[in-house]
Amino acid sequence: xxxxxxSPLSLVVHEGDTVTLNCSYxxxxxxxxxxxxxxKKAPTFLFMLTSSGIEKKSGRLSSxxxxxxxxxxxxxxxxxxxxxxxxxxxxxRGGSNYKLTFGKGTLLTVNP
Amino acid sequence: ETGVTQTPRHLVMGMTxxxxxxxxxxxxxxxxxxxxxSAKKPLELMFVYSLEERVENNSVxxxxxxxxxxxxxxxxxxxxxxxxxxxxYLCASSQGGGQGSEKLFFGxxxxxxxx
Numbered sequence: 001x002x003x004x005x006x007s008p009l010s011l012v013v014h015e016g017d018t019v020t021l022n023c024s025y026x027x028x029x030x031x032x033x034x035x036x037x038x039x040k041k042a043p044t045f046l047f048m049l050t051s052s053g054i055e056k057k058s059g060r061l062s063s064x065x066x067x068x069x070x071x072x073x074x075x076x077x078x079x080x081x082x083x084x085x086x087x088x089x090x091x092x093r094g095g096s097n098y099k100l101t102f103g104k105g106t107l108l109t110v111n112p
Numbered sequence: 113e114t115g116v117t118q119t120p121r122h123l124v125m126g127m128t129x130x131x132x133x134x135x136x137x138x139x140x141x142x143x144x145x146x147x148x149x150s151a152k153k154p155l156e157l158m159f160v161y162s163l164e165e166r167v168e169n170n171s172v173x174x175x176x177x178x179x180x181x182x183x184x185x186x187x188x189x190x191x192x193x194x195x196x197x198x199x200x201y202l203c204a205s206s207q208g209g210g211q212g213s214e215k216l217f218f219g220x221x222x223x224x225x226x227x
Contacts, residue, residue, distance in 0.1 A: 004154070032214055041200065041221040042114055043155075048215060088155070092214045098143065098168050100214055102155040 002027045002093050006103035014111050017079050021087050021106045024071040028094025033065055033072050038105070039085035046074070046087075079110045115139040118203050118219035125193065126227055133188040133222045135203030143213060144186040146178060149200040149221070161186060193226045200224070 003026045013019055025033060032050045036043040047056040049065035049072060056063050062075045076083055086105040093099040116137045125131050137144060146158040160168045161180040175197075177189040186203055200223050204216040 034214060036216075036218075041223075042116075042202070042218045043216075044114065045215055045217070090155075090214075096168065097213045098145070098160040098162070099157055100155075100216070104152065104154050 002091070002101045004089055004091055004101045004103040006087075006089050006106050008106060009104060010107040010109070012109045012111065013079055015079060015081060017110075018075065018077045019079060019108060021074040021076075021089075021108070022071060023073070023089030023103055025089075025091050025101075026070065027091045027101065030067070030094075031092050034090045034100070035063055035072070035074050036088040036090065037085045038088055043088055076108075079108075081110050081112055084108060084110045114217045114219065116203060116205055116217050116219035118222055120222055121220065122223045122225075124225045124227065125190070127193060127195075129193075130189070130191040132190065133201055133203075133224075135186040135188075135219055137184055137186075137203075137205040137217070139205055139217060141205035141207055141217070142183050143206045144180060144183070145204040145206070145216065146176075146186065146188050147202040147204060147218075149202055151199075155202070159188075190224075193224075195226050198224055198226045 005024050007022045034048045035046040047063045054065040060077045065072045088105045089103040090100040119134045143162045148156045158172050159178040164180050179187040200221045202221045203219040
C-alpha cells in the first residue's frame with residue numbers, strides 16, 4: 001500500500017526563522033511528488049517535483065526531491081505570519097491517473 | 113480564488129435529512145473530485161469523474177451519492193448520514209488523464225456537521 005508520511009506534524013516558529021518540512025514516500029511506479037498549502041480551507045498548489053525536476057524554487061519557498069532516499073523537503077526562509085498554514089505532501093498512486101496519496105500534513109504556526 | 117466554487121460553506125444536518133453539496137469549476141478542466149478531510153487524517157478521495165464519467169473505484173458508503181451532469185458541475189447528495197461523517201468536504205478539478213492530472217485545484221470546502 002502506498003504511503004506518504006510527513007514530519008513534524010506541527011511546528012511553531014518566530015517570524016524570520018527558516019523551517020524545513022519533511023515528506024517521505026513509498027509509492028509504486030513513482031511519477032511525481034506535490035506540495036500544497038492549506039490556509040483556512042482550500043489547499044493551493046505549491047510545487048510538483050518529478051524525476052526530471054528535482055528542485056523547485058519560488059521566492060522564499062523551495063523544495064527538493066531525493067529519489068534515492070525517497071523523501072522531499074519543503075524549505076521556507078525568512079518566515080512570515082502569512083506562512084502559517086497546513087502544508088500537505090502528496091504523490092499519485094501507482095497505476096492511477098487520478099488518485100493521490102496524501103500525508104497528514106504539517107501545521108506550521110509563525111508567531112510575530 | 114482558485115476557480116473552483118463550492119456551496120454551501122457550512123452545513124448542519126440531522127441524520128434523517130437529505131442535502132446536496134454543489135461544486136462548479138471555471139477552469140476548463142475535464143476531471144472533478146470529491147475529497148473528505150477529517151481531523152488528524154489525510155485527505156481521502158471519495159469520487160472522481162473524468163469527462164462526466166465516473167472513474168476509479170473507491171469504497172464509499174451508499175449514503176453518499178455523486179452526480180456529474182457536465183464537466184463543470186459536480187454534486188454530492190447526502191442522505192441518512194452518521195455523526196462520523198462530519199468533516200470538511202473538498203471539491204477539486206484537474207486536467208484529467210496523464211501528466212497534469214495530479215495538479216489539483218481545490219474549492220474552499222463545505223464544513224459538514226451531522227447531529
